[in-house]
Structures are given as C-alpha cells and as structure tokens.
Amino acid sequence: MYLVIDVGGTYTKYGYYNKEGHCFENGQFETIKTNRMAFYESLEKLVQQNTKGIALSMPGILNAQTGEMLAVTLLPFLNHHNIKEELQERTKLPVSIQNDAKCAALGEMWQGSLQNMSNAFMLVFGSGIGGTIIMNGELVDSPRHKAGEVGCLLAPETLDYSSVYNISKSDSGIALIRDLSQAIGCEPDGQIVFQKLFDHQEARQIFQAFCRRIAMLIYNLDYLFDLDAVSIGGGISAQEILISTIQEEFQKMRDLHQEDDHQPIIQACTFLNGANLLGALHYYLKTIEKN
Missing domain, CATH: 3.30.420.40 (ATPase, nucleotide binding domain)
Incomplete structure (x- = not known):
C-alpha cells in the first residue's frame, strides 16, 4: 500500500x-x-x-x-x-x-482526460494556479523547472503598465470564491457560492470576467503550443457552469480573432480534485x- x-x-x-x-x-x-x-x-x-x-x-x-x-x-x-x-x-x-x-497532468495522462493526447495543457485552480505543458505525449520540464508555471505570469491592470497583477493571486480558485462570496454576501464556500451565483448580478459579472480571462489565457496558450486539449482541475473544476462559460468565452474570442481552423478541446479533468x-x-x- x-x-x-x-x-x-x-x-x-x-x-x-x-x-x-x-x-x-x-x-x-x-x-x-x-x-x-x-x-x-x-x-x-x-x-x-x-x-x-x-x-x-x-x-x-x-x-x-x-x-x-x-x-x-x-x-x-x-x-x-x-x-x-x-x-x-x-x-x-x-x-x-x-x-x-x-x-494532475500525469494522473489524467495515465487514466483520465489526457490519455493519448499529443499536445495539451493542464490548468489546476486552487490556492494558486498550476500549469503543465504536454508536448508529443510527454511532460515538458526545463533546466530551472519553471516551464508551464502560468500562475507566475503578470498581466497589466492599467493601460500604462503602472500597475500589474499576478495571475495566480488574482485568478485562482480561492480568489474566485472569495470575490464571489463578497459580492453575494455569503461565506466563502464553493458549493454555496455557485448555488447563489445567478441570483446576484454583480457576482455574475465577476464570474463572467474571470471566465473571460481564463479563456484568453487558453487562447494564447493554444497559439504557443498548438494544443489538442486543455484540462481544468482543482476543486472548482467540478462546477459544470465554470467549464461551459470558459468554453463560451473562448468561442467568442475565436469568432473574432481566429487565425486558423483548429481549436483545442476545453474540458474538466476526469478525476477533478x-x-x-x-x-x-x-x-x-x-x-x-x-x-
């Protein structure tokens, strides 16, 4: 054992x-x-x-x-x-x-959603955001072991770049639940938050914006790595509305900006948390x- x-x-x-x-x-x-x-x-x-x-x-x-x-x-x-x-x-x-x-990527490659996938990316939402690149059916590592760490990426908050935010701190699963619970006025519990989500306009807007940012991240990752699939893990991956909204936001971007005919599958990982x-x-x- x-x-x-x-x-x-x-x-x-x-x-x-x-x-x-x-x-x-x-x-x-x-x-x-x-x-x-x-x-x-x-x-x-x-x-x-x-x-x-x-x-x-x-x-x-x-x-x-x-x-x-x-x-x-x-x-x-x-x-x-x-x-x-x-x-x-x-x-x-x-x-x-x-x-x-x-x-998470190894588990999904072994028995889950990433079996037989050549190029893929694993996104895990928890206290931060974890990322893993799969190329030609193998995990990608690097000399300093940073490859795939999308949670360490910075994004601008203002047009003049005077302020930036860390993706892992602002767009993690924990951060999403925190922001939604504050808008709804309930305890920061994922099950409660998603039950009440669509009764509150501010919470819906926060959720939509979060999914749009993740969809843009996936859009950019696809053009970097030519992905067959993106699997999403962590506790919030069990929420079907999260996956479907990310898919919808990704399709909106594709409709406006696509440069080719291929697009990756976006899915929850088989084994979730x-x-x-x-x-x-x-x-x-x-x-x-x-x-």
Whole structure:
C-alpha cells in the first residue's frame, strides 16, 4: 500500500492506494503553515504499518529528481530544503515528490482526460494556479523547472503598465470564491457560492470576467503550443457552469480573432480534485519502482 499526499495552500489531502490506482481510504486536514518540523510531523502521522512508500504532490517550483524545493510562496519555510531526503530520513520509507500541476497532468495522462493526447495543457485552480505543458505525449520540464508555471505570469491592470497583477493571486480558485462570496454576501464556500451565483448580478459579472480571462489565457496558450486539449482541475473544476462559460468565452474570442481552423478541446479533468493524488502515485511507480 502506498501513502499518497497532495499538499495544498489550504488543505492537505491524502489517500492509501494500490499500484493500479485504487484508493482504499482518503481524507484531508488543514495544511500546516507554521514551521517545517510541524509540517513534517503532520505527514508522518499518516504513515501506517504496511505503507511501502510515500508519493508527494507539492505546489511550487521544485526539482523532482533531487527533491529540492526551489520556490514555494504558499509554504516559504520549505524553500531550498530537500523535502524528499528529509522525509525519507524521518520515515525510513522511499519518497517521491513532484509539482502538483504536473501530478494532475500525469494522473489524467495515465487514466483520465489526457490519455493519448499529443499536445495539451493542464490548468489546476486552487490556492494558486498550476500549469503543465504536454508536448508529443510527454511532460515538458526545463533546466530551472519553471516551464508551464502560468500562475507566475503578470498581466497589466492599467493601460500604462503602472500597475500589474499576478495571475495566480488574482485568478485562482480561492480568489474566485472569495470575490464571489463578497459580492453575494455569503461565506466563502464553493458549493454555496455557485448555488447563489445567478441570483446576484454583480457576482455574475465577476464570474463572467474571470471566465473571460481564463479563456484568453487558453487562447494564447493554444497559439504557443498548438494544443489538442486543455484540462481544468482543482476543486472548482467540478462546477459544470465554470467549464461551459470558459468554453463560451473562448468561442467568442475565436469568432473574432481566429487565425486558423483548429481549436483545442476545453474540458474538466476526469478525476477533478483527485487528479493530483493519482498522478503523484503514477510518478512514484515510474521513478521509484520503475513500473
């Protein structure tokens, strides 16, 4: 049995899997954000007697081969630490680590929406925005492991560029739910927000603008990478209205600005919020057990 852990900016999700990708038990808890030792202790508590190894999905820029965390703004106390080595030392178990968006892409390539796709992009909406490029059926990495990190992109707020915003901070899933809940006047709970969304004009406008920005991002990514498909993951990907509105906004742009006849499929990923876990397991099996 394998312990698979997906660390997020708000919650840490975990599950116990066999090598076929079947999950026997899962759960979640609030991500520890105080210090490195407390963070590791929260993961160690999940190890059971028959755990063969640990597959870890993490936000941020990291070297999956060495295990070093290069940059993670959500958990800065982990920066420049070798999480793989440190967790192996503490648990005496083999550990793999991979970026969360890359894990989502791997899970979908293994058993989900990106099977047999040649060129694709994975977008994951959570506390930030994760991105992964797939070219010729393989994940794209780069010497500094930044390729695909669309959440780090900047966009102008004013015409003279005197003010810019970070896409990951302004257009993440958490940010969308926060902005909608403030407009509606309810608690920032995704289920409640989407139930009440179309009863409030201001919230509808915020939602429409969000989907338009994501559609433009996808439009630009398609011309950079000539995509067959874009899969959208994270908690809000379960909301059908999100996917359909992004599709509608993308089609509006295509109708006005298209330069060719091809356009990518835009879809929710098959495993939604669980794609990161499945992909982390797949990465462990490929790199640790080499199956």
